[in-house]
Amino acid sequence: MRVFLLSQLLLCLIFGVRGNCQVTETNVIDTVPLEITTSKTTHIIFPFGIKTVDRGSRDILAQKATGVENILQVKAAKADFDTTNLTVITADGRLFSFLVRYASQPLSLNIQVKSSLTDLATFPDNHPNEAQIAESAQRAQNSSAQNISLKDKSSQAKLSLSSIFVDDDLLLYKIELSNNSLLKYTIENFKFFIRDKKNAKRTAIQETEVKPLHILGDTSVVAAQSSHSFVFALPKMTIPDKKYLAVQVQERNGGRHLQLKVRNLHLLKAIPIHQ
Secondary structure (H helix, E strand, C coil): CHHHHHHHHHHHHHHCCCCCCCCCCCCCCCEEEEEECCCCCEEEECCCCEEEEEECCCCEEEEECCCCCCEEEEEECCCCCCCEEEEEEECCCCEEEEEEEECCCCCCCEEECCCCCCCCCCCCCCCCCHHHHHHHHHHHHHCCCCCCCEEEEECCEEEEEEEEEEECCEEEEEEEEEECCCCCEEEEEEEEEEEECCCCCCCCCCEEECCCCEEECCCCEECCCEEEEEEEEEECCCCCCCEEEEEEEEECCCCCCEEEEECHHHHCCCEECCC
């Protein structure tokens, strides 16, 4: 940084004698050294999902790991390639820069990177920042406010919605799944649908699935005689009078399927997350 500022001052002295000279402070992003080879795959684990990947050369191969959003698999396309670079932008608005060189035996094949302190990328409005969503979800989880009381029970399992929070274009649903039985509750899936309140006979059920933007909590299993709390972040919405939002959880290899019906009047009670 000092060298950069001194060079700018020198240029000012040389070329800026007749006019005003303005020095602009610039942050330089550190480049992380990365070794890759042809016979082994290097995994880079990022704190948030990967948005874009730019390879400085076709001599390196890069792809997201199947089934996940935050792990990049990198490999050399040929041996002894010239040193090049790799740039990755993640969903929390961070930019990561790597200086890539060939090594027959890389020092590490699994690398976990951490976010820098400053947002460096700005996404369009239809691409929300995952770090901000995660922060809002954590706020909802830590809040003791309760403004909704919806419950469903089946064979000593209970699903309840206690709070709905709003954060700009997000609605955050604080949900608890309780298991009072001696059998663990293995979760098959948690899903959200917009459904019609009534449907005519012999007519297919009209429903639209709403995908969560973020899930806080372990949605795999609830142990026997325990409970687990979740926060689901969904896009902000209102629901027509003839429809409702179905919150559905299904038990794997079991029959304790639970459902909550969230109506528009419940959404209108949403609490600002930053109050």
